[in-house]
Amino acid sequence: MEGRAAAPAAGTVLNALATGRGSAFAIDMEVTASVTLDDSAGVTGEVAEDPDADTALIERCVELVAEEFGDGQGGAVRTESEIPMAAGLKSSSAAANATVLATLDALGVENEVTREEAAKLGVRAARETGVTATGAFDDASASMLGGLTVTDNRKDALLVRDEVNWDVLVFTPDEKAYSADADVSRCEQVAPVASLVEELALGGRYAEAMNVNGLAFCAALDHPTDPAVEAFPLAEGASLSGTGPSYVAVGERTRLEDLRDIWNERTGTTHLTTTRSEGARTL
């Protein structure tokens, strides 16, 4: 039994590490998962770009789905990804979503489970394997459903799902920052600012929300504010994405191209893409 699915990366509007409430939007870069189920005893995972990567998350996703919707089959899962790991672009949420959908596809039950329920299975696997601080239902729901979501990660509740149509510029410095290693108690200290970001986001003022979020979480997580400051004159919104080190800027393409020239002077890579309304899909 074989299944394949893909899920997009996401950028941040509101980081949930301060209050448990978060917001993210899907961007057009993706992870593809291929799953084979058989009668072997366990699940073996493989990450195409990195033979040494930790495969516990994707293996747990296959196990949970096979336990819940199949007969507890074992098998193999392999991901191929355009999203750098530990970059703030929600690679773990996209990998979990793609794996959950690919496993449902392999079992032939992909249409019997809502996309929201499927995202929650990935969130459960992420919690169980310790790759997240809050469960990251904000990132998981944006990746699974596409568009922009606002969530309460303490209740795994979807508060808003909206469509956005932006060009997106991503800047990824040459370093890694695993979300599970983030200083959560320092993030909790910026809760009053995060509440303001939440108010802006719930009022549909997403780009302004990103601007405030970026400054607050650069300060809390000790990332430089310079890329955000450079973006403000050219982008509608710009923020540190997730726990960094990437920054995302949204707005009009020609202005983001000008910003790309500025960010290209920094050490790291830039990538010009768009938001995505379509979330995870079987292939």
Ligand SMILES: Nc1ncnc2c1ncn2[C@@H]1O[C@H](COP(=O)(O)OP(=O)(O)OP(=O)(O)O)[C@@H](O)[C@H]1O
């Ligand atoms: N492409 C992938 N394939 C399989 N597993 C992945 C993949 N990306 C991430 N993971 C799993 O998730 C763990 C955490 O990865 P990562 O730090 O990239 O996730 P993240 O919290 O989404 O961070 P970020 O938002 O910074 O991308 C990895 O150690 C790995 O176990």
Ligand SMILES: O=C(O)C1=C[C@@H](O)[C@@H](O)[C@H](O)C1
């Ligand atoms: O690990 C987590 O719970 C999170 C990580 C980051 O992506 C945050 O942006 C997100 O809001 C929550």
